[in-house]
Amino acid sequence: RRFHGSGSAAVQVTVRDALNQAMDEELERDERVFLMGEEVAQYDGAYKVSRGLWKKYGDKRIIDTPISEVTKPGVCFMTFNFSMQAIDQVINSAAKTYYMSAGQQPVPIVFRGPNGASAGVAAQHSQCFAAWYAHCPGLKVVSPWNSEDARGLLKSAIRDDNPVVFLENELMYGVSFEMTEESQSKDFTIPIGEAKVERQGSHVTLVSHSRYVGHCLDAAAVLAKEGIECEVINLRTIRPMDVESIEASVMKTNHLVTVEGGWPQFGVGAEICARVMEGPAFNYLDAPVTRVTGVDIPMPYAKTLEEHSLPQVKDIIFSVKKTLNI
Amino acid sequence: MKTMLSIISNALCRMTGRNVGPQTVPEAARVVVARSFTDFTPQVTFDIKKCDLHRLEEGPPLRAELTREQGLQYYHTMQTVRRMELKADQLYKQKIIRGFCHLYDGQEACAAGIEAAINLSDHLITAYRAHGFTYTRGVSVKEILAELTGRKGGVAKGKGGSMHMYAPHFYGGNGIVGAQVPVGAGIALACSYQGNNQLCVTLYGDGAANQGQIFETFNMAALWKLPCIFICENNKYGMGTAVERAAASTDYYKRGDFIPGLRVDGMDVLCVREATRFAAEHCRAGKGPIVMELQTYRYHGHSMSDPGVSYRTREEIQEVRSKSDPISMLKERMLANNMASAEEFKEIDIAIRKEVEEAAQFATLDPEPPLDELCDHIFHNEPPLEVRGTNPWSKLKSVS
Numbered sequence: 001r002r003f004h005g006s007g008s009a010a011v012q013v014t015v016r017d018a019l020n021q022a023m024d025e026e027l028e029r030d031e032r033v034f035l036m037g038e039e040v041a042q043y044d045g046a047y048k049v050s051r052g053l054w055k056k057y058g059d060k061r062i063i064d065t066p067i068s069e070v071t072k073p074g075v076c077f078m079t080f081n082f083s084m085q086a087i088d089q090v091i092n093s094a095a096k097t098y099y100m101s102a103g104q105q106p107v108p109i110v111f112r113g114p115n116g117a118s119a120g121v122a123a124q125h126s127q128c129f130a131a132w133y134a135h136c137p138g139l140k141v142v143s144p145w146n147s148e149d150a151r152g153l154l155k156s157a158i159r160d161d162n163p164v165v166f167l168e169n170e171l172m173y174g175v176s177f178e179m180t181e182e183s184q185s186k187d188f189t190i191p192i193g194e195a196k197v198e199r200q201g202s203h204v205t206l207v208s209h210s211r212y213v214g215h216c217l218d219a220a221a222v223l224a225k226e227g228i229e230c231e232v233i234n235l236r237t238i239r240p241m242d243v244e245s246i247e248a249s250v251m252k253t254n255h256l257v258t259v260e261g262g263w264p265q266f267g268v269g270a271e272i273c274a275r276v277m278e279g280p281a282f283n284y285l286d287a288p289v290t291r292v293t294g295v296d297i298p299m300p301y302a303k304t305l306e307e308h309s310l311p312q313v314k315d316i317i318f319s320v321k322k323t324l325n326i
Numbered sequence: 327m328k329t330m331l332s333i334i335s336n337a338l339c340r341m342t343g344r345n346v347g348p349q350t351v352p353e354a355a356r357v358v359v360a361r362s363f364t365d366f367t368p369q370v371t372f373d374i375k376k377c378d379l380h381r382l383e384e385g386p387p388l389r390a391e392l393t394r395e396q397g398l399q400y401y402h403t404m405q406t407v408r409r410m411e412l413k414a415d416q417l418y419k420q421k422i423i424r425g426f427c428h429l430y431d432g433q434e435a436c437a438a439g440i441e442a443a444i445n446l447s448d449h450l451i452t453a454y455r456a457h458g459f460t461y462t463r464g465v466s467v468k469e470i471l472a473e474l475t476g477r478k479g480g481v482a483k484g485k486g487g488s489m490h491m492y493a494p495h496f497y498g499g500n501g502i503v504g505a506q507v508p509v510g511a512g513i514a515l516a517c518s519y520q521g522n523n524q525l526c527v528t529l530y531g532d533g534a535a536n537q538g539q540i541f542e543t544f545n546m547a548a549l550w551k552l553p554c555i556f557i558c559e560n561n562k563y564g565m566g567t568a569v570e571r572a573a574a575s576t577d578y579y580k581r582g583d584f585i586p587g588l589r590v591d592g593m594d595v596l597c598v599r600e601a602t603r604f605a606a607e608h609c610r611a612g613k614g615p616i617v618m619e620l621q622t623y624r625y626h627g628h629s630m631s632d633p634g635v636s637y638r639t640r641e642e643i644q645e646v647r648s649k650s651d652p653i654s655m656l657k658e659r660m661l662a663n664n665m666a667s668a669e670e671f672k673e674i675d676i677a678i679r680k681e682v683e684e685a686a687q688f689a690t691l692d693p694e695p696p697l698d699e700l701c702d703h704i705f706h707n708e709p710p711l712e713v714r715g716t717n718p719w720s721k722l723k724s725v726s
Contacts, residue, residue, distance in 0.1 A: 042637065043566035066536040066572040067503050067564060082502060085539075120425025120476070122487040124501035264714050295722065296714045297701050301425065301487030302476035304694045315716040322719060 010180055016173040018147035019049050022154040025186050027057055033158060036063040037113075047114060047173055080115040080129045080167065087132070094163035095138030110157045112166035115143075116210065116261045117299060117310055119171065126299035128262035130209065133165045134239040134271070140192055141238040143167045145213040147177040149236055152190030160192060167238075169211045195242035197249070201231035204255040204320050207246055207272060209235040212259045212311060219316035228320065238268060246272060247281035254286040255323050261310055264293040290323045292316055369393045370663045374597045380580045380587035380617075386604035390596040397660045400442065400595050402674055404434035404653045407458045409682045410467050411626075414457065414474055418630045422690055423474045426501075427488050430458040432625040435652035436559055437462045439598025440527060444606055449517065451497040451510040452529035454489040455559075455624075459529075463496035467682055471689035479692040483699070504534035507556070511543045514554035514615070525553040525609045527602075533564025535578050544582050544615070551614035555605045556582065558619045559592065565628040566637040579619035592620030593650040623650070698723075 013021075027033050039046045041054035041064040054062040083090065094107045117126040134141045140162055144150040150168070157164040182188060198213060199220055206216040213234045220230035231249050235241065250256050256276060258269035269291035276282060276289060295309045370392055377385045411431040417423045430437070437458035440450075452459050460470050465481050473480030473491055481491050491499045497513065500506035510528025517524040534540060535558050547554045558578040562569055569576045579587035586608070590601040598620060605616045623646045627634025634643070660666045701713040701724035713722045 039566050046565075064567055064571060066567070067533045085502065085505070118425075120487065122425060122490055122501065124489070125426070290718060292717050293714075295700065295716055297704060297724075300485040300695075300700065301473075301482075301490070302478075302484035302694045303424065304697065305476075305485065305700050308697060308700055311716045315720075318719075319717045322717070 010178045011184070012176040013147045013151075013179045013184075014174055014176045015144075015147050015150045015168075016047070016049055018151040018179070019154055019168065019173075020051060020053070021184075022151045022158075023050065024053060024056070026155055026158040027053065027061060029186070031061075034061045034063065036065055038065055038067060040064060047170060049168075049173065079125060079170070080113050081125050081127055083111065083113070083129065090133070090139070090163070090165070091136050095136050097138075098162070099138055106161050107163045108161045110154075110160075110164045110166055112154070112157075113168060114170040114173075115167035116169055117171075117294075117306075120301060120303065120306065121299075122301040123298040128167075128260070128294070129165075130167060130238050130260070131262055131267045131271075133167075134241075134268065135266075138163065139239065140164045141167065142192055142236065143209040143238050144236065145172070145210055145234050146175075147179055148183045149190065149196075149234070151179070151183065152188055153192065153236060156189040156192050159189065164192070167210065172211055190236065193237050193240045193242060195236055195245040196234045197231060197245070198234045199230065199232040201229035201253065203229050203253055204257060204324060205231045205233060205246065205249040205253045206257050206259060206316070206320070207233045207235060207249075208259040209238060209268065210261070212261055215311060215313050215316060216259055218313045219320065222313070222317055223320060228324065228326075230320065235268075241271065241275065243272075243275045243279065246276065247279055250276060250281040251284045254284050255320075256285065256289045257292060257316070257319050257323055258289065259292045259311055259316055261294050263296055264291060265296065267291075267293060269293055287323050287325065290319045292319050366394055366667075367663055367665050370659075370665060372596060372659060374594060374600060375591045377591075377597070377601055378579065378589035380577075380582075380589075381584075382586045382588070385588060386590075386597075386600040390600050392596060392659075392665075394660075394665045396442070397656065397665055398670070398674065400438050401653065401656055401660070401671065402678070403438045403441075403462060404595065404656070405675060406467060406678050406681070407431075407434045407437060407461055408653060409678050410461065410470065410685075411457060413471065413682050413686050415626065415630065417471070417475065417686060417689070423488075423630075424476075425487055426454065427474065427630040428455040428628065429626040429630070430455050430624070432646065432652075433559060433561060433592070433622045434458060435595040435598050435656075436557075436592050436620050436622055438652075439592075439595040440557070440602050442595070442599040443602035444525070444527060446495065447522075448524050448606075449495045449497070449510075449513045449526040450529070451500070451506045451513060451526065453500055453503065453506055453531060453534065455531070456489065456491060456499040459496065460491040460493065460499065463493045465491065465493045465496075466685070468685040468688050471682075471685045472692050475689040475692075476694060477689060477692035478695040479688060484695040485703070504530060504537040504539050506530065507534070507537075507540050508543045510556075511547045511552055511554050511615075514547065514552035515550065517553050518550070523610055525555060525606060527555045527557060529557045529559055531564065532558060532560040532562065532569050532576075532578060533567070533572065535560075535581060536573055540581075544585055544617075547615040548582075548585050551612060553609040553612075554615040555602070555609060556585070556615060556617045558617065559622055560619055561622050561624045563624075563628070563637065566632065568637065577619075579617055582615070582617035585615050585617050587617035587619065589619045589621065592622030593646075593652045593655065595652055595656055702726075 040050045041062045044051040116128040144153045208216045216232045260268045273289045292311045379385045411429045441462040469481040476484040489501045514526040579589040591597040608616045701722045704724045713724045
C-alpha cells in the first residue's frame, strides 16, 4: 500500500512498508536498479518486504535466484546468517575491488536482509553480523532502527556507488512508527555515516543500533522517573561510525553505556570504547565505558534461555546505575 | 507376556507349517497376535517401480519381499512420524512451539525406507526437515516434541530446537541450506579412515542441489571413494520455488555427473528400501559414493509460516494425498494380500495416538531448562570457564 502524504502531517508506517516503499521508489527512479534474492519475486519476499514489487516491475527487475549463497551477487539475503556462505564475495569481490583496481571498478551494490536474533530461531539463525562486516574497509555498514531510518538509509544505500551492507531486523518489520510528511517524500534520504540523538539527556550517554535503540528509550523512560536523564544516540551507521556525535555527548554527560545484541568480544561496543579512548572525550569520562551486549554463547532455543541471552531493558537500567555508581 | 505370545505364535506356525523360530513382533502389533487365529500371509513379493539409472549397468531389484512383521513395523514407523508431525502442527498453532518448524508429513517413506536398509551403526545427516529422521534414528516422540517445545526433557535439553536434534550416529538437523553435505562426506571419510565398514547417508533437498558446495563435495567423495550415499529428497519445491524455476537440470540423480545415480519413487517405502540397500552395497564394496534422488512430496508448506498454497494448488496436494500417500499405499498392499487385518491397523493407530498424546502432554508440562545451565556445553573436556553475561558485572559459569 502506498501512503499519499497530501494533507496529513504524520502517518503510521511499519518498517516493512518503509523498506518496501523505498525500494519501489528507487526502482522507479533509476532503471539500472534491480532486486535479486531468494523468494523476493513471486513469493513476495520471505518476510514480505518485497511484496508487490515483482507484480509491478516484472522478471527483469525483480529476480528470484536458486539457493546459491556464493554465486549470487545477491541484493537480498534471506537472512544474514546465510551470508556467511557468501561472505567471501562480499569482502573480496565487493569491498576490495575499487581499491585493488585503483579506482577503475566501482561496486554499487546493496546487500540487505534481516540480521541478529529473531524469536526461537536457535543458534544458526540468530547471529548479529554488524561487527563482522564493519571490520572491513571498503564496505559501508548501516543498521536502521525505525521506519524513518529504514526508508532514508535504504534510499541512500541504493544511491551510493559503493557496497553497502544493510542490516535489517526481523522483529522490527511489523513495528509501526510515525513518519513525518517530509520523510515520506521521494527524495528523502538519510546520510550514511550520521548518528541521530533520539533523546536529549545530561547524566549518561546510551549508544545503540537497530532494535536496542528502542530498549534504550524504554530504559531512559524508567530512569527519568528516578531523576536520571539519559541521552540516547541511534548510531544508524556502523561503518563509518559517527564518533563525533558520541564524543560530543560524552563531553556533556561524562558517562557512556553502549548497547548491542551482538556478542561482546571484538564487537561494536568494543570499537566505541577504543575510539572514545583515543579521542578528546576520554578526559571527560568519570567512569569506564560499560558495554551491554548479548551473552557470549551460541543462541539457545528454549524461550527463557533465549530471553536471558540478549540485553533486556532491566540490564540497561542496571548498567546505567552501576556506571553512575548509584 | 512376550514369551506367551511367542509360544502361541510358534504353535500357530507349527500347525500351519510356516516359519518357525523366534519372531520379533513390533510393540503395537503384539496385542493382536494372540487374538487372531486366521492365518495371515507371512510374506509377499511385490513388484516395484524401476529406478532410472545413471552410469549404472544394473539397478535395484524390480521385486521386493515384505514380511508381515516388516510391513507392520514400517507402517508403525511411518504412522508415528505422521501423527507426530501433525501434533507438532497443532502445538505450533497453539504457540507452544515457536520459531522455525519444517514438517515432514508426506515424506515418511523416505525416512522409513532408508532406515530399513541401513544399520543404526551407520551414520546419517540431513537438513532442517529432520523430525522424521530423528525418530528413525532412535529418539522417542517424547524427546522430539519436548525439544520442539524447548523443555529440559528434549533431546537437546531444549537448547537446539526443531533444526538441531542429535542422536548417536545422527548429526542433525542443520539450519543452513546445503551445509550438511560437506559435513556428511567428512563423516564418510571418518568411516573410511577407521575401516569400520560403516557408511554415511547424506541428505539434502532440491533447493540445496544447486549449491556449489554440493558439487565440491561430490568431487572429493568420488576422488577418495568415500562410502557416502548422497540422497536428494526432491519434494518439487525449494520453499516457494518450483524446481523448474530453480534448476537448469531437474535430473537430480544425474547431477553427480561422474558419480552413479538412481531416481527412486520416494512415496513407496519398498522402493526406497531396495534402492538404499543397493546403494549401501555399492558403498560397502568400496566402489565410492552414489547419488539417489527420492521423488517425494510434502503436504505442509515449507515451514509453519508458509501456508504452502501460494505456489501450488490445493488440487495438487489433494491428488498426491489420495493417489500416492505412502502410508495408505503400504496399508492397502498388506490388506489386499491378507498380510494383516484392518483391525490390527486400527489397533496400531490407537496405540500411536496414545503415545503421541502422552508425549505432547509431557512436552507441554515439562519445565524449561534451568537458567544456571545457560552457558554450559561451549567446550568439550574443559574445566569450567567463566562467560561474560549481558554486562561486565554479570559473570556466568560454563561447564563442559
